[in-house]
Amino acid sequence: DAGVTQSPTHLIKTRGQQVTLRCSPKSGHDTVSWYQQALGQGPQFIFQYYEEEERQRGNFPDRFSGHQFPNYSSELNVNALLLGDSALYLCASSLARGQRYTEAFFGQGTRLTVV
């Protein structure tokens, strides 16, 4: 079991550009959540996908968007990048169907640097 995998591991972008980050959930999981972790801070919830729909969203602007594919993998897209978007982006997967509570497993993250 490969666990949660994210790509790329590191990325450098210029202000105003767009970026796409990718996540493959742990085998058997159907839900993907994205978090932004600034240096020295706790992860901040961006949004969550289940059954290919955005189910919950945190306090992030519309520049942040996502998608979930039929195989449960997910993408995070950020448009019009700002310097403040520089952070570690974490993907977490969990199993929702048939569960009341669920443990979230995190990927190793994508380190995004905006210059």
Add this chain to the structure above:
Amino acid sequence: GENVEQHPSTLSVQEGDSAVIKCTYSDSASNYFPWYKQELGKRPQLIIDIRSNVGEKKDQRIAVTLNKTAKHFSLHITETQPEDSAVYFCAASPPYGGATNKLIFGTGTLLAVQP
């Protein structure tokens, strides 16, 4: 809004001593409280969690207590070892629907265990 406060931000203990980290949450409807350990450059890993219908849970040297009335929960690590050195995050999960619940993280505690 939803908020989790975590204290202390840094904690230094001698090997063999106990360490206690405390968190307070704002949403009284939160029903799931995980603790994650994050070593430098690595993914957050779940070390223990507790549901709202339980007051205490223990797993070897690690224990978590929950006081729903006061809306706070604590992590206790006994007989600390140098490999316990890491950043620890508490989180609270407000109910949404089924198991598709997001995590609200604290700001983290840097634990240093001195040999």
